[in-house]
Amino acid sequence: MSKQENSHKNQSTGRKVGKSFLSMFKRLFVRDKLELNVLEEEAMRTPMKAVLIKLVNNKMAIIGFCMFVAVFLFSFVGSWLNPIDLFYVELTNRNIRPSQNILNYPAELADKNIVVIESGVSFSVALTDDGNLTVWGTECNTGWPGISDFILEVPEEIQNAHIVDIAVGMRFIVTLDDEGVFRGWGHAAHGQTEIPQMVETFMMFDGARDIAEILAGAMWSGVLSDNGFLYFWGSFQAEQNFIVPFEAQGRIVGVRAGDVNMILLLDDGTIMPMGVRGTEFINNVPPELMDGSVRVEDVVVTNRNVLALDEHGNLHIWGSSIDRLNRFPDGFVPERVVAIAAGYRNFVALKDTGEIVVWGGEELGVIDTPRNIEDKPVARIFGSSFQFYAVDEYNNILGAWGNRGYLFGSDDAGRDIFTRLMHGGRISLTVGIAAVIIATFIAIVVGLASGFFGGWVDHTLMRLADIFDGIPFLPLVITLSFVIGDAMTEMQRLYFIMILLGVLGWTGLARLIRAQILVEREKDFVLAARSLGIKQRHIMSRHILPNVFNFVIVSVTLSYATFILTEAALSFLGFGLREPIPSWGNMLTAAEDATVVQYFWWRWIIPGSFVVLAALSINLVGDALREAMDPKSEER
Numbered sequence: 100m101s102k103q104e105n106s107h108k109n110q111s112t113g114r115k116v117g118k119s120f121l122s123m124f125k126r127l128f129v130r131d132k133l134e135l136n137v138l139e140e141e142a143m144r145t146p147m148k149a150v151l152i153k154l155v156n157n158k159m160a161i162i163g164f165c166m167f168v169a170v171f172l173f174s175f176v177g178s179w180l181n182p183i184d185l186f187y188v189e190l191t192n193r194n195i196r197p198s199q200n201i202l203n204y205p206a207e208l209a210d211k212n213i214v215v216i217e218s219g220v221s222f223s224v225a226l227t228d229d230g231n232l233t234v235w236g237t238e239c240n241t242g243w244p245g246i247s248d249f250i251l252e253v254p255e256e257i258q259n260a261h262i263v264d265i266a267v268g269m270r271f272i273v274t275l276d277d278e279g280v281f282r283g284w285g286h287a288a289h290g291q292t293e294i295p296q297m298v299e300t301f302m303m304f305d306g307a308r309d310i311a312e313i314l315a316g317a318m319w320s321g322v323l324s325d326n327g328f329l330y331f332w333g334s335f336q337a338e339q340n341f342i343v344p345f346e347a348q349g350r351i352v353g354v355r356a357g358d359v360n361m362i363l364l365l366d367d368g369t370i371m372p373m374g375v376r377g378t379e380f381i382n383n384v385p386p387e388l389m390d391g392s393v394r395v396e397d398v399v400v401t402n403r404n405v406l407a408l409d410e411h412g413n414l415h416i417w418g419s420s421i422d423r424l425n426r427f428p429d430g431f432v433p434e435r436v437v438a439i440a441a442g443y444r445n446f447v448a449l450k451d452t453g454e455i456v457v458w459g460g461e462e463l464g465v466i467d468t469p470r471n472i473e474d475k476p477v478a479r480i481f482g483s484s485f486q487f488y489a490v491d492e493y494n495n496i497l498g499a500w501g502n503r504g505y506l507f508g509s510d511d512a513g514r515d516i517f518t519r520l521m522h523g524g525r526i527s528l529t530v531g532i533a534a535v536i537i538a539t540f541i542a543i544v545v546g547l548a549s550g551f552f553g554g555w556v557d558h559t560l561m562r563l564a565d566i567f568d569g570i571p572f573l574p575l576v577i578t579l580s581f582v583i584g585d586a587m588t589e590m591q592r593l594y595f596i597m598i599l600l601g602v603l604g605w606t607g608l609a610r611l612i613r614a615q616i617l618v619e620r621e622k623d624f625v626l627a628a629r630s631l632g633i634k635q636r637h638i639m640s641r642h643i644l645p646n647v648f649n650f651v652i653v654s655v656t657l658s659y660a661t662f663i664l665t666e667a668a669l670s671f672l673g674f675g676l677r678e679p680i681p682s683w684g685n686m687l688t689a690a691e692d693a694t695v696v697q698y699f700w701w702r703w704i705i706p707g708s709f710v711v712l713a714a715l716s717i718n719l720v721g722d723a724l725r726e727a728m729d730p731k732s733e734e735r
Contacts, residue, residue: 153727160727163719170713174524183522185679187462189513191269191317191443191484194699195221198237198504202486204496205235212494216481217267219285221504222250223486224272228494230261232274237504239270239286240698250285257282266315267483273320275313281322289333291320298322298330305348317358327351327366340374347371355441357402368394370407379425380405383417399441401459406446412436414448428458440482442501447487449480455489463502472498508701510689516701520709523681528713530597530682531662537601538662539655542608547639549609550616561613564606572603572665573672580674589680596675600662608654615647649728656721660714667710683710 154160201221211227218224222236234251250270260276267273271285273292283292307324314321319333319341327349331341340359343351353364360374360381370388372381380403387393388407393415397408404418404425414433418425422444427433431448438449444460453476457466463485478492485502507516549560576599587595619625620643628638669675670684677685683706689695690703 149727151727154723157723157726159719160723163716163723166712166716167720170524170709170716171528174521174528177521178525181518181521183518183681187514189462192220192463192502192509192513193511194240194702195505195509195513196237196240196699197506197508197701197705199506201236201502201504202499203235204488204499205233208233209495213490213496214494215265216488216490216496217265217272218482218484218486219250219267219272220269220484221502223488224265224267226262226265230263230277232257232262232265234272254282254284257284264310264313266313266320268315268320269317269484271315273313273315275310279309281310281313283320289318291315291318291333294322295332298332301330302328312354314354314356316356321354321356323351323354329354329363342373344371344373353398355398355400355405357400360400360402362398362400362405364395364398367391368396368410370395370398372405378403379418379420383425385415385417388415397439399439399446401441401444401446404446406439406441406448408436408439412451414439416446422460424459428456431456431458438478438480440480440487442482442487443484445482445485445487447480447482449477453477455480457487465501467500469498469500507705508699510686510702511695511699516686516705519681519686520683520706523683523686523706524709524713526593526676526680527663527666527683527710530593530600530666531659533597534600534604534662534666535655535659537598538605538658539608539651541601541605542612542654543644543651545605546609546612547616547644550613551620551635551639551643553617557613561610564609567603568606570603575603576669576674577672589676593676593680596666596669600665604658604662608651608658611650611654612647615650616643619643619646653721653725653728656717656724660717660721663717664710664714683713 198221201223204223204225208225208227211229211231211233214226214228216223216225219236219239221239222234224232224234226232232253234253236251239250250272257274257276260274260278260280260282262274263277264275265272268285268291271283271287271291273281273283275281281294285292287293302322302324305324305326305328307326307328309325310322311325312323314323314331316333316337319331319337321329321331321341323329329343329348329351331337336359341356341361343363347363347365350365350367351363352366355362355364357374360372360378363371363373365371369391370384372384374380384405385393385407388395388409393413394410395407396410399406401418401424403421405416407415409415412435414427414436416425416427416433424444424446433448435451436448437451440447442459442465444462445457445465446459448456450456455468455472455477457468459465465485465487468487468489472489475489475497476491477489477497479490481488481490482501486499487501488499489497491497505515505517507520510516510519545560545564549557579599583592583595625638625643666675666682667684667687670677670682671687673685673688675684676682686706687703687710689699690707695702
């Protein structure tokens with residue numbers, strides 16, 4: 100080899116050595132984290148940090164965690180912010196579909212002169228001076244096959260007529276046009292939207308020429324003739340309760356009615372009650388309103404109470420003590436009143452100062468008058484059902500308050516499903532947490548003892564686990580539920596379900612812990628601890644248990660979802676928590692009814708979605724934890 104070749108070879112070798120030293124120098128003193136290889140990076144991480152990084156990089160884990168946090172906050176924080184009355188029932192508002200637009204009146208009403216506004220359970224209708232109708236709100240399902248519930252769609256023949264009067268029942272509307280034609284639409288199972296032939300015959304026999312006023316109740320309709328005769332038809336209950344006295348016929352100038360009670364306003368300014376006999380509605384009428392001492396200008400009624408306004412602007416009230424509607428609110432002086440209105444459980448009075456006073460039931464926001472009308476010139480108040488509207492002297496709507504709707508709909512008892520889902524979720528999630536804690540505690544004790552001590556202890560505990568595994572869960576729960584019956588309160592039943600789920604759900608985790616302990620107890624650090632004389636309970640709790648804790652966490656996470664589903668299944672079958680205490684499971688019992696499945700989808704789809712969402716989110720987090728804690732997960 101020539102000297103020139105040797106020189107080139109030596110130069111090449113020198114460059115390689117120099118690059119090698121330079122690369123080593125960079126790695127030792129100026130290395131960037133981005134240049135670390137996988138092994139170097141893993142060596143710098145603690146096990147917990149490595150697990151957290153894997154979880155953060157797992158998109159499904161992040162999605163599951165966010166879903167669970169949302170469900171948790173909804174159930175626990177939401178139930179704290181929204182208290183629930185377990186015994187609240189409002190049958191008039193049952194099975195209202197999800198909405199929040201019941202009070203959202205159309206903007207075009209601002210340019211029209213409003214004559215009257217009437218409201219049903221989930222809708223309102225306004226009659227303007229041009230004879231047109233405007234309907235808003237949400238549809239109210241009837242649940243009756245073949246009966247339309249399109250209450251917001253005004254029939255064409257009514258749109259083309261000039262309407263002069265309207266009346267609204269619970270789920271139907273009736274109208275009277277300028278030609279005296281009576282029409283209606285909506286839920287009319289008792290024929291409320293058409294005048295029966297018999298009524299027309301009676302009107303002809305009594306000499307009635309025209310209809311002066313039309314009426315509507317929950318399931319009945321009526322007409323007041325121009326000669327002061329009253330006729331009504333519809334449900335058998337109404338026909339049985341509303342028997343017009345003979346001495347009143349021909350003198351009636353106005354009628355105000357609830358579902359089973361009615362007040363007749365006579366031509367001499369007196370009133371006459373009719374309806375269910377023996378009630379405060381009938382018995383407690385102030386005598387001065389019936390003997391002519393005081394002339395009544397207007398009267399409004401709820402189903403059990405009456406509020407009358409006399410010619411001097413003074414109020415008179417009587418009826419049932421329910422919702423405190425038989426007395427005036429504290430500090431209110433019932434004088435100088437210019438207008439009154441009544442909802443299903445409330446009275447409203449408008450004083451000559453423009454002050455609006457609302458009292459009665461506090462549900463559904465009916466006593467929360469909007470602040471934007473406090474300084475406005477309110478001239479009239481319209482109210483029925485659970486909706487109220489304030490109108491100025493130019494017949495423009497100034498504001499509305501009351502039932503805005505149900506975000507997730509209402510159930511068959513008129514209860515808000517949104518609120519019940521919050522409180523039901525808190526109970527279902529709490530049952531799962533308590534059951535997991537009980538099962539995990541038993542599994543750790545049994546698994547540690549069985550795996551560490553072995554021998555007869557291991558055999559005894561594992562046979563005990565086999566016995567618990569052999570217990571048929573559902574037959575046991577059904578039998579216990581039948582035996583216990585009503586001997587337990589609902590809270591005791593809740594604790595019983597927690598304990599039962601925990602006591603019967605520990606065997607799988609116990610076997611998993613035992614198997615891992617059998618591996619860990621033969622390792623050198625355990626033998627070293629024994630040789631140093633460390634007590635066995637300390638070896639198990641301080642040295643062995645931390646090494647199997649990752650398996651415990653994963654199992655607990657996945658078991659939590661199982662316990663939630665099990666509680667929901669028990670309540671669905673009627674062996675868990677029962678009404679009125681809500682849980683996701685007993686809210687799903689609505690799906691047993693074919694009518695609910697067909698017409699009231701929100702009563703089973705929404706609770707079912709929350710059960711699925713909670714279980715899915717927990718399982719996503721559990722699967723992600725299992726992968727993150729598995730040291731071989733990077734190899735796959």
